[in-house]
Amino acid sequence: MNSIISVKNLTKKYGDFEAVKGISFDVYQGEIFGLLGPNGAGKSTTLEIIETLRNKTSGEVTVNGFDLDKQPGDIKQIIGVQLQTSGFYPGLSLVDLIHLFGGLYNEEVNAMELLRMVNLEDKAKSKFKELSGGQKQRFSIATTLINKPKIIFLDEPTTGLDPQARRNLWELIRNIRDKGTTVIITTHYMDEAEYLCDRIAIIDSGKIVSLDTPDKMIDALVASGFERPKDVKKATLEDVFINLTGHALRED
Ligand code: ADP
Ligand code: MG
Secondary structure (H helix, E strand, C coil): CEEEEEEEEEEEECCEEEEEEEEEEEEEECCCEEEECCCCCCCCHHHHHHHHCCCCEEEEEEEEEEECCCCHHHHHHHECCCCHHHHHHCCCCHHHHHHHHHHHHCCCCCCCHHHCCCCCCHHCEHHHHHHCCCHHHHHHHHHHCCCCEEEEEECCCCCCCHHHHHHHEEEEEEEEHHCCCCEEECCHHHHHHHHHHCCEEEECCCEEEEEEEEHHHHHHHHHHCCCCCEEEEEEEEHHHHHHHHHHCCCCC
């Protein structure tokens, strides 16, 4: 496996408080890598350091062979970072927003092709503020692809979405991975991590407590003698919901 991101002994202090306590991990080229952990675990801090948006306290980070300390500009060129949806001018159309971002990156973009990829072609002339929650998330993922990045960073992209919109986003993220882009994602949804991530790191209070494929983590827990407290039903409430309301998106 080719490592495209390498993090070694990364620490981050905010004043006296150590939010990231010496973590090390590699992200392989072409995988979806998940960072999971409770609120305040240090996920966003870690991502923003790798994205060159936040200073680290110590440790080494390389991205696509570029040293974070010496070549942050080179790193910026080959990554795509998802903005908070509040970061978009609400009154501009989707096409105008894409051209605006394309200009910032000095990149010729085919706006319609990008919108087609995220299933928003017929919203091309709509203003950002007129989109539903799921559409806003799809659009913000599209904007991460403007500079044709090798790696994209998605920090809780499905938080607050309904089950249909969440599943729709999973397919989009898989498509992006299948086209060769490496994806780093954070999420609080374990079903999502299990479905989407090739490997995950579980981070708690600034430390990585486990790093493996979802399958191997589950197998290891079972092998340790773990048993569910009661008989597991063959379906979940989410299965019921999707079964009753279907997979189709409602927003469009
Ligand atoms: P996560 O994304 O896993 O929820 P964060 O990386 O946002 O966690 O935050 C990790 C810890 O660092 C939290 O305790 C948070 O309160 C603290 N923290 C984050 N940003 C700052 C900041 N700019 N100044 C001080 N403390 C911060
Ligand atoms: Mg966070």
